[in-house]
Amino acid sequence: MALNSSAIELKNVGVVRRGNEILAGVSLTVDAGSCCAILGPNGSGKSALMAVLAGYLWPSTGTVRVDDRTYGRVNLADVRRQIGLIEPSRAPKFDDRMCIRDVVATGLFGTIVLPLHCDVTDSQWRRVDEEMASVGLSAIGGRAYGDLSSGEQMKTLLARAMVSNARILLLDEPTVGLDIGSRAACVAVLDRLLARSRPPTVVIVSHHLDELPKAVDKIVLMKGGRVVGQGAPDDLLTSARLTALFDCDVEVVKSNGRFLAGVGATDLG
Numbered sequence: 001m002a003l004n005s006s007a008i009e010l011k012n013v014g015v016v017r018r019g020n021e022i023l024a025g026v027s028l029t030v031d032a033g034s035c036c037a038i039l040g041p042n043g044s045g046k047s048a049l050m051a052v053l054a055g056y057l058w059p060s061t062g063t064v065r066v067d068d069r070t071y072g073r074v075n076l077a078d079v080r081r082q083i084g085l086i087e088p089s090r091a092p093k094f095d096d097r098m099c100i101r102d103v104v105a106t107g108l109f110g111t112i113v114l115p116l117h118c119d120v121t122d123s124q125w126r127r128v129d130e131e132m133a134s135v136g137l138s139a140i141g142g143r144a145y146g147d148l149s150s151g152e153q154m155k156t157l158l159a160r161a162m163v164s165n166a167r168i169l170l171l172d173e174p175t176v177g178l179d180i181g182s183r184a185a186c187v188a189v190l191d192r193l194l195a196r197s198r199p200p201t202v203v204i205v206s207h208h209l210d211e212l213p214k215a216v217d218k219i220v221l222m223k224g225g226r227v228v229g230q231g232a233p234d235d236l237l238t239s240a241r242l243t244a245l246f247d248c249d250v251e252v253v254k255s256n257g258r259f260l261a262g263v264g265a266t267d268l269g
């Protein structure tokens with residue numbers, strides 16, 4: 001459910017590194033409280049775009065405005081406090097011996113350990129416990145982070161981001177490495193998150209249509225560092241658009257509000 005003002009606005013963003021044009025002419029807006037999914041082949045610039053949004057990759061051209069603040073004219077640390085970035089492949093290095101509940105609580109401080117000088121108040125612990133319950137971690141809150149499965153670690157990172165009250169969640173391939181059941185559980189968590197009365201703005205990079213939240217409002221298609229399409233899911237998630245995007249025969253069906261993609265009868269020989 002979009003709240004009608006832009007939480008994210010990129011105008012003509014380009015990134016050049018080591019002579020490579022990683023992003024070029026990227027312009028897009030994401031409404032506050034909405035969910036935007038970014039799709040594209042390997043190397044199309046999806047993670048680079050997320051890194052720009054998170055303020056970790058500085059554009060060579062163009063402007064980036066996040067949460068009403070223009071990068072380059074604000075203290076980036078202030079903006080980052082409003083952003084929860086989840087990249088399982090580059091997750092923060094928590095002490096493996098920390099219990100999950102403490103890891104989730106670090107989201108209150110934006111740290112990877114609980115700061116010695118900061119006492120977590122009873123109401124903050126209640127909030128930690130609420131978010132752990134919302135992702136189904138209550139029963140194992142005392143378990144060491146290092147002993148968790150990939151799916152449990154993902155849920156821990158989601159609960160940690162939600163505890164921080166981040167207004168913007170950037171999820172880069174959140175279900176990478178998860179089995180079917182853990183992926184389904186992660187998708188259900190995202191569906192519940194977006195059904196809240198005041199949902200965060202969510203940008204998700206994914207290679208799998210079936211893991212996009214049902215409430216996804218906008219699709220951005222990327223290729224060669226450029227946005228080659230953006231708009232409503234029903235207009236963009238078609239067999240023809242994805243066949244052209246991925247240069248292979250893709251069949252898209254919609255079932256029970258969710259999109260599914262399969263590779264068609266392409267000659268793989």
Ligand SMILES: Nc1ncnc2c1ncn2[C@@H]1O[C@H](COP(=O)(O)OP(=O)(O)OP(=O)(O)O)[C@@H](O)[C@H]1O
Pocket residue numbers: 017018020022040041042043044045046047048049
């Ligand atoms: N620091 C860098 N210097 C030079 N090239 C880079 C740098 N970072 C990324 N690239 C290149 O930019 C392109 C886009 O990379 P990016 O990681 O954003 O792709 P992606 O769409 O997320 O791919 P994948 O689906 O494989 O994760 C790639 O060709 C990559 O090699």
